[in-house]
Amino acid sequence: MSDHPPFAVTVDVVLLTIRAGELSALVVRRGEAPYRGRWALPGGFVRPDEDLDAAAARELREETGLRHGFHLEQLRTYGAPRRDPRMRTVTVAYLALAPDLTSPVASTDAAEAEWRPVDALLSARPGLAFDHGRILGDALERARAKLEYSPLAAAFCPEEFTIGELRRVYETVWGTAIDPRNFHRKVSKTPGFLVPTGETTTRDGGRPAQLFRRGSLDLLNPPLTRG
Amino acid sequence: MSDHPPFAVTVDVVLLTIRAGELSALVVRRGEAPYRGRWALPGGFVRPDEDLDAAAARELREETGLRHGFHLEQLRTYGAPRRDPRMRTVTVAYLALAPDLTSPVASTDAAEAEWRPVDALLSARPGLAFDHGRILGDALERARAKLEYSPLAAAFCPEEFTIGELRRVYETVWGTAIDPRNFHRKVSKTPGFLVPTGETTTRDGGRPAQLFRRGSLDLLNPPLTRG
DNA sequence: TCAAAAGTGTTAATTCTACACCCATGT
DNA sequence: ACATGGGTGTAGAATTAACACTTTTGA
Secondary structure, X not given: OOOOOOEEXXXXXXXXXXXXXXXXXXXXXXXXXXXXXXXXXXXXXXXOOOOXXXXXXXXXXHHHOOOOOOEEEEEEEEOOXXXXXXXXXXXXXXXXXXXXXXXXXXXXXXXXXXXXXXXXXXXXXXXXXXXHHHHHHHHXXXXXXXXXXXXXXXXXXXXXXXXXXXXXXXHHHHXXXXXXXXXXXXXXXXXXXXXXXXXXXOOOOOOOEEEEEEOOOOOOOOOOXXX | OOOOOOEEEEEEEEEEEEEOOEEEEEEEEOOOOOOOOOEEOOEXXXXXXXXXXXXXXXXXXXXXXXXXXXXXXXXXXXXXXXXXXXXXXXXXXXXXXXXXOOOOOOOOOOOOEEEEEHHHHHHOOOOOOOOHXXXXXXXXXXXXXXXXXXXXXXXXXXXXXXXXXXXXXXXXXXXXXXXXXXXXXXXXXOOOOEEEEEEEEOOOOOOOEEEEEEOOOOOOOOOOOOO
């Protein structure tokens, strides 16, 4: 009880978005051993004076330039003794959801980061570096589960979005079809979920659709420090 | 990205049970500074060659003698820079649920461990040592939420239990009254939840009640390593 | 015989689900 | 005009909630 062996502590971020109708994750190509050339989750060491949530937000910012408009939550911590062959490392994994970032892909980090469909990443052989395949699988499971009971899906949408766009998020993440009429009724009747902007758009074709913003009383960017 | 400052990594366990009609947690009295004399969650350092789940199970065993019949899951990881004034420590918190352990309270550990009602622990001033008050609060929230959509409540019951006893678990954890008739129908019609033993008991008074065991296809002791 | 808890039946309110139908735009 | 997606109405199914009522024990 008196020895405290040193560990390296890292954060890894599973950043999910929807691109071209596919649920995709941001991955980086590893340039050095181990797992050289394989895809890995973006992440890095927690700094000496940095909280875990702050470290995850920093990694996300370094890879994408994102400073706000995303959802970030702690997922789970992984610490199997030999998960990193170089040293004893414990990683705190985070789940992040963001809209399709076609504009601000400006990565300040040197590593080449790319979007890949989650399905492809999970089924590819060889898989992701380290235990990142399992982390990605857990993140996918969490994301799917949370859509059911939280207004989280709107985190995948741009600032202003239509109900049809929001529905396509659910359909993409779950891989199922949803009745557009019932979905419309359900979300538009949930108080505080959607805030109408008063504007309309025809970008999805057909009759003009109302534009909404995420409700302010939701779970997006929940207090990172809950006092 | 090339420095990896050393961290101490610990596990802390929130072990909940129901004693005398109150939701209670196992806490230990701290014998040394910091927070000398205050209640803390049982926990300790992760060993150099030990997985996180294994460390949590070991701590639980050392404090209670429990080897099986409990539920154990990772809760969340806490790593604020100055959460332990002695050194930079990251703790992986676990949530454990167990039946009332009147018999096997045999602690192999030296620290004096006691059961305390969760309400009292959360409202007492001064509160728990370190950030353990917040951890306990998060654990309570998780436990309440999981009762809603998982068969977890049975983890608080002894090996054989009646439906009324199971109902009292929900009523204690949530602090609400539940209609006994509807509750009976609901749980007895959920396939795989309860396994009838064929025995009955009158220990709760009134008409004899059927005894059940936890269904085997449930979430208790889920695979600690999910392959 | 009475209190207490187990267990069943019934009904009304509510919530899902499927689908008919109309609306307002671009082409 | 017509295809396309947006949006409303409605009827039946399924689920929930409230509560009357019977059963089987201990005291």
